[in-house]
Amino acid sequence: MPRFLYNQKTVQFLLQGLILLGLAFMIWGVGSNLAENIEAKGLQFGLSFLFEKTGFGISQTLISYSEESTFAQLYLVGLLNTLLVAVVGIILATVLGLVIALARLSANPVLRAWAHSYIEITRNLPALFQILFCYVVLLNVLPKTNLTFFFDSVILNVRGLYLPVITVGYHSVYIILTIIIASLLTFWFSSYLKAYRERTGRNASYRYVVYALLPVAVLCVWAFQGFTFSFAPPEAGRFNVTGGLRIIPEFIALTLALSIYTAGFIAEIIRAGLSSVSKGQTEAAQALGFNQNLIYRFILIPQALRLIIPPLTSQYLNITKNSSLAIAVGYPDLTAVFAGTALNQTGHTIEIILITLLTYLSLSLITSVAMNIYNERIKLVGRT
Amino acid sequence: MCSRLFFFLAGFFMTLGLAVLPSASQTQQATLDEIKKRGSLNCGVTTGVAGFSSPDDAGNWTGFDVDLCRALAAAIFDDPTKVKFFPLSSKERFQALVARQIDVLSRVTTWTMSRDTELGLDFTYIHYYDGQGFLVPKSLGVTSAKELDGASVCTQTGTTSELNMSDYFRKNNMSYDPVIFEDYKASVAAFQAGRCQVFTNDASGLSAVRLRFANPDDYVVLPEIISKEPLGPLVRQNDSAWADIVRWTGFALINAEELGITSSNVDEKLKSDNPMVKRFLGIDSTFGEGIGLTNDWTVRIIKAVGNYGEIFKRHLGPETPLNINRGINKLWTDGGLQYAPPVR
Numbered sequence: 001m002p003r004f005l006y007n008q009k010t011v012q013f014l015l016q017g018l019i020l021l022g023l024a025f026m027i028w029g030v031g032s033n034l035a036e037n038i039e040a041k042g043l044q045f046g047l048s049f050l051f052e053k054t055g056f057g058i059s060q061t062l063i064s065y066s067e068e069s070t071f072a073q074l075y076l077v078g079l080l081n082t083l084l085v086a087v088v089g090i091i092l093a094t095v096l097g098l099v100i101a102l103a104r105l106s107a108n109p110v111l112r113a114w115a116h117s118y119i120e121i122t123r124n125l126p127a128l129f130q131i132l133f134c135y136v137v138l139l140n141v142l143p144k145t146n147l148t149f150f151f152d153s154v155i156l157n158v159r160g161l162y163l164p165v166i167t168v169g170y171h172s173v174y175i176i177l178t179i180i181i182a183s184l185l186t187f188w189f190s191s192y193l194k195a196y197r198e199r200t201g202r203n204a205s206y207r208y209v210v211y212a213l214l215p216v217a218v219l220c221v222w223a224f225q226g227f228t229f230s231f232a233p234p235e236a237g238r239f240n241v242t243g244g245l246r247i248i249p250e251f252i253a254l255t256l257a258l259s260i261y262t263a264g265f266i267a268e269i270i271r272a273g274l275s276s277v278s279k280g281q282t283e284a285a286q287a288l289g290f291n292q293n294l295i296y297r298f299i300l301i302p303q304a305l306r307l308i309i310p311p312l313t314s315q316y317l318n319i320t321k322n323s324s325l326a327i328a329v330g331y332p333d334l335t336a337v338f339a340g341t342a343l344n345q346t347g348h349t350i351e352i353i354l355i356t357l358l359t360y361l362s363l364s365l366i367t368s369v370a371m372n373i374y375n376e377r378i379k380l381v382g383r384t
Numbered sequence: 385m386c387s388r389l390f391f392f393l394a395g396f397f398m399t400l401g402l403a404v405l406p407s408a409s410q411t412q413q414a415t416l417d418e419i420k421k422r423g424s425l426n427c428g429v430t431t432g433v434a435g436f437s438s439p440d441d442a443g444n445w446t447g448f449d450v451d452l453c454r455a456l457a458a459a460i461f462d463d464p465t466k467v468k469f470f471p472l473s474s475k476e477r478f479q480a481l482v483a484r485q486i487d488v489l490s491r492v493t494t495w496t497m498s499r500d501t502e503l504g505l506d507f508t509y510i511h512y513y514d515g516q517g518f519l520v521p522k523s524l525g526v527t528s529a530k531e532l533d534g535a536s537v538c539t540q541t542g543t544t545s546e547l548n549m550s551d552y553f554r555k556n557n558m559s560y561d562p563v564i565f566e567d568y569k570a571s572v573a574a575f576q577a578g579r580c581q582v583f584t585n586d587a588s589g590l591s592a593v594r595l596r597f598a599n600p601d602d603y604v605v606l607p608e609i610i611s612k613e614p615l616g617p618l619v620r621q622n623d624s625a626w627a628d629i630v631r632w633t634g635f636a637l638i639n640a641e642e643l644g645i646t647s648s649n650v651d652e653k654l655k656s657d658n659p660m661v662k663r664f665l666g667i668d669s670t671f672g673e674g675i676g677l678t679n680d681w682t683v684r685i686i687k688a689v690g691n692y693g694e695i696f697k698r699h700l701g702p703e704t705p706l707n708i709n710r711g712i713n714k715l716w717t718d719g720g721l722q723y724a725p726p727v728r
Contacts, residue, residue, distance in 0.1 A: 018398070067550050
């Protein structure tokens with residue numbers, strides 16, 4: 001046997017190279033097989049269909065969309081709808097899961113039993129089943145004729161919840177963006193102030209500015225747009241309500257069902273994390289005079305987070321992926337409009353499926369990257 | 385230990401890579417040969433549309449589209465039961481045919497240019513001339529589709545109904561709220577619950593769906609037919625021999641009705657002196673063998689399922705709950721559109 005094969009590192013390097021070569025070979029083989037079969041079957045392959053007009057409407061669009069829009073715009077509409085379900089679902093599921101987990105750990109036996117049965121039921125029934133059930137129940141519970149609230153400015157019927165459109169400034173979006181940015185600045189400024197206090201032992205003299213940041217920013221932007229304000233309530237037409245901000249029952253059913261389903265899993269994850277903190281911590285805190293609320297906030301949850309975040313990431317990814325069940329209830333998410341309607345109307349199956357797969361992959365990767373960054377910050381630092 | 389694992393993985397991937405190497409041009413086996421070898425026909429149908437393809441309590445499939453597949457099985461095997469039915473949603477129907485899971489798709493599918501040219505499939509003939517309509521509850525108080533401005537409309541994904549509905553509302557400057565489902569039953573359930581006031585599908589499908597409700601008379605199909613929906617069976621491209629068989633089986637059904645041959649009088653007609661009848665029944669012609677079947681292919685078909693009129697009457701006629709008027713599906717000699725090229 002030649003000399004270099006005795007070197008373990010060289011051998012491993014060569015073997016890994018062989019495996020990579022084999023993998024590349026396999027991918028090339030599959031790819032060229034695919035190309036040959038597509039040609040043989042007379043299918044067309046290409047991305048130019050993205051610029052053709054779609055010719056059909058969508059019931060919920062977060063950006064402007066009409067039958068004259070292109071498939072590329074349709075893709076954006078679907079993507080935004082999926083993101084909406086994912087974000088709202090994640091927030092709802094986390095809150096609900098936290099509540100259930102705390103109930104599961106409480107001293108009250110009734111609360112514990114209730115939480116336990118909730119977890120067992122939602123974890124063991126399939127997600128699709130729960131979504132369909134929620135939708136059917138919702139459809140039969142919502143009134144067929146209009147139900148109005150707040151002096152006819154809010155209308156509820158089986159086709160949706162219609163809220164008045166409140167426009168602050170030229171477009172509400174600017175004010176919302178301002179609020180988000182100002183909140184982030186306030187948050188950053190207050191952590192700076194806290195660091196200053198810890199460093200010098202004194203309060204900064206300009207610390208009251210932090211309270212004024214948000215209102216001043218909003219007022220400035222609003223003044224710049226001339227203090228315009230409009231209130232447009234929905235109007236009941238012959239068949240349907242026109243105008244207003246519409247929330248379709250499909251969205252409510254899907255988000256609610258997904259949140260309830262995932263909250264069961266999240267509750268168990270949080271409970272596992274909280275139980276992992278040693279009892280000595282709680283006892284020491286009680287000896288120091290902490291009450292239950294403070295124990296949870298400052299002792300238990302910060303330590304539990306280290307165990308909670310990794311599995312929680314998986315659950316968040318599950319919400320995003322399970323949102324593709326939307327088509328069962330007629331909610332126009334990415335899978336339903338792009339990998340459903342558009343796929344059938346254009347026939348470009350492979351391109352559309354590839355794009356959809358890559359989109360879900362990117363969404364999941366972004367979520368897990370964000371969660372991993374947070375995880376890095378709070379994880380236990382070892383001695384090595 | 386580690387290096388054994390590496391060897392294994394390396395070998396595994398290399399083998400996989402070699403296995404998927406495109407081998408020298410693999411010609412696909414002709415569909416007819418595949419069917420004969422398999423011993424049964426694979427037929428794609430709906431998941432349950434009354435009158436066209438639906439399973440009864442025992443799980444046996446019956447319907448207008450089902451009978452075409454039974455006719456094909458009779459022509460090939462002389463046994464109309466040698467068919468395996470695959471219920472497919474509107475979303476998966478074409479892929480199933482392309483992927484060779486089924487041999488023929490007889491599933492109330494509309495013949496359109498995009499479907500004919502862009503999917504690698506071919507239509508064969510028109511089994512049923514239909515058109516798209518709207519189903520509304522009578523309580524809505526609507527008598528014409530032009531009064532539907534702002535209505536919510538339910539339909540299924542991947543259908544021409546979706547596109548036609550949008551064209552119609554746009555052409556008449558009306559707005560609408562589309563609710564698109566993947567599952568036919570889910571869209572029907574939403575319509576019943578009132579989520580949408582209008583249900584749209586081919587007019588034949590609307591008659592079928594009305595039967596599902598507890599009170600079918602509370603619903604009415606609006607008079608406007610907004611599109612052409614020629615429904616017919618599909619086969620894969622590049623297999624003209626199989627396409628010929630499907631097409632001429634369909635034409636045989638129509639020609640049989642034109643010649644007055646029914647399932648009950650076939651044996652009599654075999655003794656007829658009429659040269660057209662003799663040619664049709666394969667007595668002094670060899671057309672059957674020419675397309676890969678037997679010369680008595682039409683006799684087998686008619687004995688098994690009857691002629692076009694019998695099939696229509698059996699599944700969609702006045703004695704069925706659907707009770708659809710033959711309308712433009714009458715023979716050309718009666719003023720309809722069913723006109724088949726002659727068997728000669």
